[in-house]
Amino acid sequence: MVTISEALRIIDEQKINLKSQTLPLGESLGYALSKDTLSPFHVPEFDNSAMDGYALCGLYQEYRLVGEVAAGESKEVRLSDGEAVRIFTGAKVPHATSAVMMQEKTSVESGTLFLDEMPRIGQNIRKRGGQLSEGQLVFGKGHVLAPPSLSLMGSLGLEHLEVFSKPRVNIITTGNELVPPGQPKAEGQIYESNSYAIAGVLQQFGFQHQHKMQIKDDLEATKKGIKNALESCDVLLVSGGISVGDYDFVRPALEANGVDELFYKVLQKPGKPLYFGRRTNQFVFALPGNPASSLTCFYMYVLPLLQKFSGYGKVGLPTYQFPLSHAYENNFGRPSFLKAHVFNGKVEILDGQGSSMIQSMALGNALAFVDDGIQLKEGDMVDCKLIS
Ligand SMILES: Nc1nc2c(c(=O)[nH]1)N[C@H]1C(S)=C(S)[C@@H](COP(=O)(O)OP(=O)(O)OC[C@H]3O[C@@H](n4cnc5c(N)ncnc54)[C@H](O)[C@@H]3O)O[C@H]1N2
Numbered sequence: 268m269v270t271i272s273e274a275l276r277i278i279d280e281q282k283i284n285l286k287s288q289t290l291p292l293g294e295s296l297g298y299a300l301s302k303d304t305l306s307p308f309h310v311p312e313f314d315n316s317a318m319d320g321y322a323l324c325g326l327y328q329e330y331r332l333v334g335e336v337a338a339g340e341s342k343e344v345r346l347s348d349g350e351a352v353r354i355f356t357g358a359k360v361p362h363a364t365s366a367v368m369m370q371e372k373t374s375v376e377s378g379t380l381f382l383d384e385m386p387r388i389g390q391n392i393r394k395r396g397g398q399l400s401e402g403q404l405v406f407g408k409g410h411v412l413a414p415p416s417l418s419l420m421g422s423l424g425l426e427h428l429e430v431f432s433k434p435r436v437n438i439i440t441t442g443n444e445l446v447p448p449g450q451p452k453a454e455g456q457i458y459e460s461n462s463y464a465i466a467g468v469l470q471q472f473g474f475q476h477q478h479k480m481q482i483k484d485d486l487e488a489t490k491k492g493i494k495n496a497l498e499s500c501d502v503l504l505v506s507g508g509i510s511v512g513d514y515d516f517v518r519p520a521l522e523a524n525g526v527d528e529l530f531y532k533v534l535q536k537p538g539k540p541l542y543f544g545r546r547t548n549q550f551v552f553a554l555p556g557n558p559a560s561s562l563t564c565f566y567m568y569v570l571p572l573l574q575k576f577s578g579y580g581k582v583g584l585p586t587y588q589f590p591l592s593h594a595y596e597n598n599f600g601r602p603s604f605l606k607a608h609v610f611n612g613k614v615e616i617l618d619g620q621g622s623s624m625i626q627s628m629a630l631g632n633a634l635a636f637v638d639d640g641i642q643l644k645e646g647d648m649v650d651c652k653l654i655s
């Protein structure tokens with residue numbers, strides 16, 4: 268049995284041979300850059316107007332209007348002292364421009380521009396290189412591409428990006444009692460639901476599974492199922508069959524397939540019988556079958572590994588602190604990730620903390636961490652991870 272921090276450290280210490288690939292800009296969302304990106308030119312490349320209005324030469328309240336510059340125009344307009352040109356947002360300002368005045372603060376009468384107020388030097392001019400200089404580091408290796416990053420890369424004219432590949436994931440569910448939703452089920456059987464949660468949470472964080480298989484609680488079938496699944500994935504997620512029951516065959520079947528155990532059992536609730544193993548550059552998590560346990564283990568342990576495997580510079584869900592909306596005591600006998608709801612700047616720990624209870628998790632939006640035996644008062648700060 269390891270502690271939560273030991274388990275996280277073991278995951279973090281794994282050396283992974285990362286692969287990289289080239290992707291079109293439009294398909295790069297959620298990937299991490301596999302090399303540093305330097306700006307190929309100054310951004311903006313030229314001084315330009317931040318407003319629709321007038322480019323002014325000299326600082327006065329009256330100007331001779333001598334022309335117009337639209338966005339995208341490349342012709343050089345010559346401005347002399349006391350002259351102004353009509354200009355539009357994003358258009359290149361003429362060389363001698365002192366300031367741009369927004370059109371709402373102006374009036375024009377027979378070729379003369381009048382300003383409602385005195386302009387200030389440099390007003391409404393977006394300076395060349397104001398955001399980035401040519402050769403400046405834009406993003407370091409490992410930067411994860413969110414929508415603003417795609418916008419910036421696009422503005423640099425980069426059509427293709429070098430990114431780290433993401434792991435191929437397979438899912439195995441185990442359990443003779445499991446029946447797929449939509450099928451008839453007999454007394455004692457239940458509907459299989461973990462694979463939907465796991466496939467969903469993979470998708471939520473930008474990963475995909477390739478194959479999902481269900482295997483019976485039988486040592487030979489489990490060995491064979493794991494062997495097949497490991498033929499085509501980098502990360503294998505197994506649900507159930509990892510505890511100590513007579514029908515829990517996942518651990519010996521992993522061993523028979525040459526997977527080395529890195530830890531088994533974590534001192535936590537839920538998800539105590541969590542297993543993590545490795546075979547060369549392949550990783551296996553055997554997630555406890557209880558629905559809330561398997562999902563909690565995904566957020567806490569699987570996600571950091573998947574992100575590390577994808578070359579992310581920072582992994583795992585960030586922790587935020589919120590004040591408790593009520594008193595709470597952790598009597599579970601283990602450090603606990605509790606199903607919780609963060610709302611209006613406070614966190615409520617929900618009823619229904621049983622590992623088999625998924626409704627509380629479905630109605631909540633966070634996991635709140637409370638250590639074993641801790642008594643908390645209303646207003647005490649609690650570490651939370653937001654899951655939706
Ligand atoms: N003697 C002990 N028994 C148990 C211990 C223990 O330490 N000693 N640990 C308990 C804890 S904690 C957990 S968590 C579970 C984990 O057991 P397994 O990983 O072996 O999971 P199963 O026994 O296969 O299933 C547990 C539970 O979850 C349901 N389940 C399983 N798979 C699915 C699925 N795909 N979809 C929906 N529901 C699923 C299954 O029917 C069981 O109810 O072990 C405790 N026991």
Ligand code: MOO
Binds near residue numbers: 538560622623
């Ligand atoms: O460790 Mo288990 O997930 O409490 O039922």
